[in-house]
Amino acid sequence: MRIYQEALADLVRGKDLAERATGYARFVVNHVTTDHFSLPTPCRPWDMWTLLAHVNDSLAALCEGIEHRRLALAPAPPAPGGGDVLAAFRHLSTRLLESWTGAGRRGGDRLVEVGGTPLHGLVLAGTGALEIVVHGWDIARTCGADCVIPDALAADLYDFARVVVGPTDRRPQFADPVPVTASATPGDRLVAYLGRDPNLVLRR
Numbered sequence: 001m002r003i004y005q006e007a008l009a010d011l012v013r014g015k016d017l018a019e020r021a022t023g024y025a026r027f028v029v030n031h032v033t034t035d036h037f038s039l040p041t042p043c044r045p046w047d048m049w050t051l052l053a054h055v056n057d058s059l060a061a062l063c064e065g066i067e068h069r070r071l072a073l074a075p076a077p078p079a080p081g082g083g084d085v086l087a088a089f090r091h092l093s094t095r096l097l098e099s100w101t102g103a104g105r106r107g108g109d110r111l112v113e114v115g116g117t118p119l120h121g122l123v124l125a126g127t128g129a130l131e132i133v134v135h136g137w138d139i140a141r142t143c144g145a146d147c148v149i150p151d152a153l154a155a156d157l158y159d160f161a162r163v164v165v166g167p168t169d170r171r172p173q174f175a176d177p178v179p180v181t182a183s184a185t186p187g188d189r190l191v192a193y194l195g196r197d198p199n200l201v202l203r204r
Contacts, residue, residue: 009122011160018100020153021129022093025136031145041142048142052085055135059092062128066099070113126160149187158190
């Protein structure tokens with residue numbers, strides 16, 4: 001297990017995935033308004049509001065893991081902003097960036113206790129970055145924003161995803177891979193590997 005985690009950490013080390021993923025998500029969410037909250041998303045049966053609330057839960061969990069070196073497998077406390085998921089996202093994404101560029105990045109090679117099991121800090125960062133970016137793509141596709149995943153970020157996450165998301169690790173988070181052409185962009189290749197159709201058009 002230790003050798004496996006070190007190999008995963010090597011895929012993340014020096015690539016600042018947490019910052020880049022959070023920056024992409026913040027760019028996407030800037031396009032969201034309250035008019036989008038009831039729209040269906042690629043994450044059926046969630047609407048936009050529910051998806052944003054889920055992303056906020058993930059951000060809060062990552063902050064907890066980075067700041068306290070432990071992560072309880074239980075629902076996170078409500079984020080500041082109450083039911084205002086956009087305000088909560090802005091608060092939590094800022095907190096995550098501050099946490100990672102401070103104690104998190106310096107101590108990225110330290111272990112984090114996740115539900116009682118030790119996990120390499122960089123593996124936690126890579127896993128969190130993967131979820132943040134893919135849900136950022138979900139949000140962009142829902143509100144119709146032209147926010148493609150940056151090629152370099154998508155390529156780095158694709159390498160990581162192919163190791164951590166194998167045939168037995170997909171359910172219930174991810175569907176089966178969607179075929180893409182050889183000319184597919186790195187972003188399309190990433191979301192397709194994680195079960196999203198890069199050509200999906202949602203009815204509004």
